[in-house]
Amino acid sequence: MLPPTIDAIRAADVRIRPYALRTPLIESPRLNDRLGGRVFLKLETLQRVGAFKFRGAYNKISQIDKARHPGGVVASSSGNHAQGVADASALMGLPAIIVMPSDAPPLKIARTKALGAEVVLYDRAREDRDAIAERLRAERGAVMVHPFDDPDIIAGQGTAGLEIAEQLAAAGATPDFLIAPCSGGGLLSGLAIAIHSGFPDCQVISAEPEEFDDMARSLVSGKREKNARKSGSICDALMSEMPGNITFEACTNENVRGVAVSEAEVRAAVRYAFEELKLVVEPGGAVAFAAMLAGKVPVAGRTAVVVLSGGNIDPKLFTEILAGRPS
Amino acid sequence: MLPPTIDAIRAADVRIRPYALRTPLIESPRLNDRLGGRVFLKLETLQRVGAFKFRGAYNKISQIDKARHPGGVVASSSGNHAQGVADASALMGLPAIIVMPSDAPPLKIARTKALGAEVVLYDRAREDRDAIAERLRAERGAVMVHPFDDPDIIAGQGTAGLEIAEQLAAAGATPDFLIAPCSGGGLLSGLAIAIHSGFPDCQVISAEPEEFDDMARSLVSGKREKNARKSGSICDALMSEMPGNITFEACTNENVRGVAVSEAEVRAAVRYAFEELKLVVEPGGAVAFAAMLAGKVPVAGRTAVVVLSGGNIDPKLFTEILAGRPS
Numbered sequence: 001m002l003p004p005t006i007d008a009i010r011a012a013d014v015r016i017r018p019y020a021l022r023t024p025l026i027e028s029p030r031l032n033d034r035l036g037g038r039v040f041l042k043l044e045t046l047q048r049v050g051a052f053k054f055r056g057a058y059n060k061i062s063q064i065d066k067a068r069h070p071g072g073v074v075a076s077s078s079g080n081h082a083q084g085v086a087d088a089s090a091l092m093g094l095p096a097i098i099v100m101p102s103d104a105p106p107l108k109i110a111r112t113k114a115l116g117a118e119v120v121l122y123d124r125a126r127e128d129r130d131a132i133a134e135r136l137r138a139e140r141g142a143v144m145v146h147p148f149d150d151p152d153i154i155a156g157q158g159t160a161g162l163e164i165a166e167q168l169a170a171a172g173a174t175p176d177f178l179i180a181p182c183s184g185g186g187l188l189s190g191l192a193i194a195i196h197s198g199f200p201d202c203q204v205i206s207a208e209p210e211e212f213d214d215m216a217r218s219l220v221s222g223k224r225e226k227n228a229r230k231s232g233s234i235c236d237a238l239m240s241e242m243p244g245n246i247t248f249e250a251c252t253n254e255n256v257r258g259v260a261v262s263e264a265e266v267r268a269a270v271r272y273a274f275e276e277l278k279l280v281v282e283p284g285g286a287v288a289f290a291a292m293l294a295g296k297v298p299v300a301g302r303t304a305v306v307v308l309s310g311g312n313i314d315p316k317l318f319t320e321i322l323a324g325r326p327s
Numbered sequence: 328m329l330p331p332t333i334d335a336i337r338a339a340d341v342r343i344r345p346y347a348l349r350t351p352l353i354e355s356p357r358l359n360d361r362l363g364g365r366v367f368l369k370l371e372t373l374q375r376v377g378a379f380k381f382r383g384a385y386n387k388i389s390q391i392d393k394a395r396h397p398g399g400v401v402a403s404s405s406g407n408h409a410q411g412v413a414d415a416s417a418l419m420g421l422p423a424i425i426v427m428p429s430d431a432p433p434l435k436i437a438r439t440k441a442l443g444a445e446v447v448l449y450d451r452a453r454e455d456r457d458a459i460a461e462r463l464r465a466e467r468g469a470v471m472v473h474p475f476d477d478p479d480i481i482a483g484q485g486t487a488g489l490e491i492a493e494q495l496a497a498a499g500a501t502p503d504f505l506i507a508p509c510s511g512g513g514l515l516s517g518l519a520i521a522i523h524s525g526f527p528d529c530q531v532i533s534a535e536p537e538e539f540d541d542m543a544r545s546l547v548s549g550k551r552e553k554n555a556r557k558s559g560s561i562c563d564a565l566m567s568e569m570p571g572n573i574t575f576e577a578c579t580n581e582n583v584r585g586v587a588v589s590e591a592e593v594r595a596a597v598r599y600a601f602e603e604l605k606l607v608v609e610p611g612g613a614v615a616f617a618a619m620l621a622g623k624v625p626v627a628g629r630t631a632v633v634v635l636s637g638g639n640i641d642p643k644l645f646t647e648i649l650a651g652r653p654s
Contacts, residue, residue: 024351029375045605048356274645278372278638280605311605315649318601322642 003189003250004151006197009158012059016159019091020055023047023160025167025305030276037299038173039292042164042307045281049115051237051310052160052187053084057145059156061088064143071140072096076133079108080237080284080310081147086117097142099133105236107314124231148186149244158190164305165198173303175202179288180307182206182215182258184240185247187309192254195305205297206251206258207288209235209266214242215251216258224248234263234317237284237310259297265290270321273308280318285310330516330577331478333524336485339386343486346418347382350374350487352494352632357603364626365500366619369491369634372608376442378564378637379487379514380411384472386483388415391470398467399423403460406435407564407611407637408474413444424469426460432563434641451558475513476571485517491632492525500630502529506615507634509533509542509585511567512574514636519581522632532624533578533585534615536562536593541569542578543585551575561590561644564611564637586624592617597648600635607645612637 004012023043031039044052061073072095075085082098089096096117100109101124113119122132137144146153161178168175178195182188185206192204206215212233217225226242233239243251261269266283269290273281281289288306291297297304331339350370358366371379388400399422402412409425416423423444427436428451440446449459464471473480488505495502505522509515512533519531533542539560544552553569560566570578588596593610596617600608608616615633618624624631 019356021354021356024353024370024373026351026373027348028373029346029348043351046351046353046355050603050605274607274642276377278377278607280601280607315601319646319649322646 001151001246003193003246003253004155004158006193008151008155009162009190009194012155013159013162015062016055016058016156019048019058020159021047022163025164028277035292035299037301038303039299040168040173040305042160042305043279044160044307044309045279045285045311049080049083049087050312051080051084051285052157053080054087055159056153056156056186057081057084058088058091060145060150060152061085061092061094063152064094066094069141069143071142073145074099074133074137074142075145075147076129077147078104078236078239079112080312082108082112082117083115085145086112086115090116097136097140099129099136103231105314108312111312148184149246151246154186154190154246154250156190157187158194160307161191161194165195168305169198175199175305176302177203177205177297177299177304179205179207179291179297179304181238181284181287181309182208183238185215185243185251188256189247189250191307192256193250196254204254204256206256207291208258208260209233209238209287210260210262212238213258213260216260218243218248219251219256219258234266235284235287237282238287259291261287261290261294261296265294267321269293274322279308280311280313281308282310282313328478328573330520330573330580331482331485333520335478335482336489336517336521339482340486340489342389343382343385343483346375346385347486348374349490352491355604362619362626364628365630366626367495367500367632369487369632370606371487371634371636372606372612372638376407376410376414377639378407378411378612379484380407381414382486383480383483383513384408384411385415385418387472387477387479388412388419388421390479391421393421396468396470398469400472401426401460401464401467401469402472402474403456404474405431405563405566406439407639409435409439409444410442412472413439413442417443424463424467426456426463430558432641435639438639475511476573478573481513481517481573481577483517484514485521487634488518488521492522495632496525502526502632503629504530504532504624504626504631506532506534506618506624506631508565508611508614508636509535510565512542512570512578515583516574516577518634519583520577523581531581531583533583534618535585535587536560536565536614537587537589539565540585540587543587545570545575546578546583546585561593562611562614564609565614586618588614588617588621588623592621594648596620601649606635607638607640608635609637609640
């Protein structure tokens, strides 16, 4: 399958608009002073379910024929896609089963259940997530909702990029850079296609945790690379093993490049967001901001957009990060 | 002196616009579902210095004749007005001396100094803040910047109300209620005058901590009432002893009424803002939201605006509130 077109993203925007929030794009004078450039922050932390994932999930699930699929949907997710799928399914009156790793953050498991989904836990080390999900899908006659490698999911995430383009135009700003967190690449792909429709010269940058920078390495090598590690990042939302087929093609087409950040840089970004921005950002949602703060985007004298993509963090981990303690 | 007119607030808006942020007005579907109404949140936590106070301070300080007052400004504040004055003075190239209680939150003292102000601490129990400030003002030939009882301060804070009115109009919404935190009443007065220019039937509500509800009691009795207690609220930003002359007149004219919230209700609101909204709100900035969550505003089937007025909270207190522990 091919990446979505800008028209598909526009159609997704019409579909999700009654339910998705148009999230703010803000500036911080102190942040601008610190970086010597103009930085806009897209607050997807304020989106439904506390992350951008509702956009893609609703775009996909709202197109399901309920008569053909009374069993609803099945999805695999470590937490934010889970909540997006659960929320979108509830709005559509469809059942949702979510296959989640047993080491997913307790907060994310609890929130997914609270949104009405059935959660099936599996052991990341011993069990095959995809086999479990496929068995459930077949048993129930349900539709599989992939977290990223699906044109409808990518188109939904891309609606955040349409909003950014409109909000920048209203502010009279032209972005030199757009940087966002990347796991499988659904958000990045959608953002890149959308922003380039309005700002073709904007350099789109994928931010990943060190050792989980499969997208960055794939974009350099020209083929999809895998991560050696499968778990253990503080960025629980960003542990996909490799880019998707469609997302890798989209990011290649859009000339995306990648950067990686250390865990210490992520923690510093979560702290800065609390102290200076008064925003709650989860580690995986803060990697792009971390790259910006760490000087990995040459923003001095330029204009950049940073996506804060999620804010679902357990209070215990948040407390440890604020205190500067290891978790 | 008289309260500012709507034209004075519009003039303030022109004055502050190059520097103040137009803060987002957001909705949360989960919050709306919980309360059974439509609730807009005005995020003054995202304003410069992390609180609305920059608006009034800049409106006042930008009008000072630097040639006549090379000594700059003097202000008394427990923390947020301090930062607003320090930031506005720095922008204007004027020195600022801030008289702060020695038990002010360390974060607020540190941030005020970081903005370039000279901080003079006093002992709340033994020393006369106003005498100290007046001595400094006279010595330096400086201008006193009152935290609330000044038409220019009130007009500046009122610019938040102009933004709310515009943002509501863009959303096609008509507010039944506007509720905001109240200490001396500067924000409340400005908001009430501004919102009534666009929505004359909107009931404006002052929210205060229990035992510090001088405005609520004054509005009932028809004369300015004092609080018996002078310290000890978790809402460090809301401990003014009594309403100002001008703010009391403005709130009376605008038919404001008052509600009070308990410390437990404030803590629950700070926690909810973290968990569900992904926002950092300080206790004093959360009292209006606390009143809303506690059912003290009859929002079911109606539309309300809640101002989250500040987010400057020490990480230690924030951590204790998230954990549900007493401080």
